[in-house]
Amino acid sequence: MKIGLIGLGSAGSQLARVLHRKHLGLQAIFSRDAQKVEKEGKRMRIFYTNELAKLPVDLDLYILAVPDGAITEVAAQLAGVIEGGSVVHVSGSQPSTVLAPYFESYGVFYPLQTMSKGRRVQFRDVPILIEAKEERLRQRLLDLGRAISDHVYFVDDEKRAWLHIAAVMVNNFTNHLYVLAEKLTKSQDLPFDLLRPLILETAQKVQKIDPKKAQTGPAARGDQETIRRHLKKLENYPDLLKVYQVLSESLVDSGE
Amino acid sequence: MKIGLIGLGSAGSQLARVLHRKHLGLQAIFSRDAQKVEKEGKRMRIFYTNELAKLPVDLDLYILAVPDGAITEVAAQLAGVIEGGSVVHVSGSQPSTVLAPYFESYGVFYPLQTMSKGRRVQFRDVPILIEAKEERLRQRLLDLGRAISDHVYFVDDEKRAWLHIAAVMVNNFTNHLYVLAEKLTKSQDLPFDLLRPLILETAQKVQKIDPKKAQTGPAARGDQETIRRHLKKLENYPDLLKVYQVLSESLVDSGE
Secondary structure (H helix, E strand, O other): OEEEEEEOOHHHHHHHHHHHHHOOOOOEEEEOHHHHHHHHHHOOOEEOOOOHHHOOOOOOOOEOOOOOOHHHHHHHHOOOOOOEEEEEOOOOOOEEEEHOOOOEEEEEEOOOOOOOOOOOOHHHOEEEEEEEHHHHHHHHHHHHHHHOOOOEOOOOOOHHHHHHHHHHHHHHHHHHHHHHHHHHHHHHHOHHHHHHHHHHHHEEEEHOOOOHHHOOHHHHOOOHHHEEEHHHHHOOHHHHHHHHHHHHHHHHOOOO | OOOOEEOOOHHHHHHHHHHHHHHEEEEEOOOOHHHHHHHHHHHHOOOEEEOOOOOOOOOOEEEEOOOOHHHHHHHHHOOOOOOOOEEEOOOOOHHHHHHHHOOOOOOEEEEOOOOOOOOOOOOHOOOOEEEEOOHHHHHHHHHHHHHHHHHHHHHHHHHHHHHHHHHHHHHHHHHHHHHHHHHHHHOOOOOHHHHHHHHHHHHHOOOOOOHHHHOOOOOHHHOHHHHHHHHHHHHHHHHHHHHHHHHHHHHHHHHO
């Protein structure tokens, strides 16, 4: 299968790297960033361009690894360039159908993982969620997914949208709690390092245990006195106060 | 040093185990649970009792591993039993001074980690936060701490209380987000397993990176359209909706 990858942000770079390393047919990459695409293209010794119109027109699969807000715009441009082939995006929150006006064969290839620059993703453990109406594309995406991951699933647009919300909760919001905790430790001139083992153990625990069973702490114990004392201490940190309040209440209500 | 441990809950059991395994002088254990204390006492071949009054009176250090709400009550009883020796509790949120009315030599020995039954804590990586006014006790707690962990710090009552709030954030609240995410996946008949690699990577990322730099996702990108769409989908889940709303706002405001 001949593959073109469009976009070299966090997700695009990681996908390009794994497709290339595993010899899965990556033949062309595009990025608006001329320097970046040249560097990557030369490193991988494949075709690269920063002009969409110059992409090879006869590839089997085009992967749109562009920001959610740019998908339709890039899809519209790409439709004027290519002569056939399937097109997928890699977004968790956008339905596959945003591509329907532009291509006959379209779908989604969503790696459910957080990707940051400078941190290599181990794709083998990353769930890859696939959506495609067309049978041949379904099979191709399944083969491609399995070539890089042990966890490939067909998940429709609706369910993937729910999963994306859940992903935001366990990743973005969780990371935000780390940010708030770092703010607290800094304000007390304490090293954030003190919290790192706790952060890791919290995540490791639920790799096997059910999160409800893993819960500990004042709210889980119904220890209202400690909660009150914490809220009192946070009076001068209105943003932390609100987060503490809402999450404690939610935790108590859920009866963990 | 001759040590007595009072309480065999999650923290107490783990402490008893590590003190015993490392031959650090654990000579007696107490729990109200007669069966549990007998089982552990026999296993370790040390003195055990479910009556506080029967504890050896001449130990060097008594460790109170009881729930926060029970510390003063147990301390008052213990004061009528023992003839000297130092007493510490293991609480993150209680000041050392709650022990002051009962003992001349008192302090805190707080392992900053989440402890659940059936999961063995690797103490070597767990920060241990010590507080003690008396010089001899300070030194003894420092030696004891270093015997089980590579990260021992003197942290006063006030700072420890702040750290405990931060610990609640990165552990209890984070775990609660896992619970909410599990609720979502279940409601959509999707396996929670899909989220486990993301949960782990989120925690692993900040073992080295600053959490602000690790942030990704719609709120961090200022992607208001996705946030609006998520809020709309959560309309029938009022508890999730509130948590999503408050954390998104907090995340956007913090400018991650």
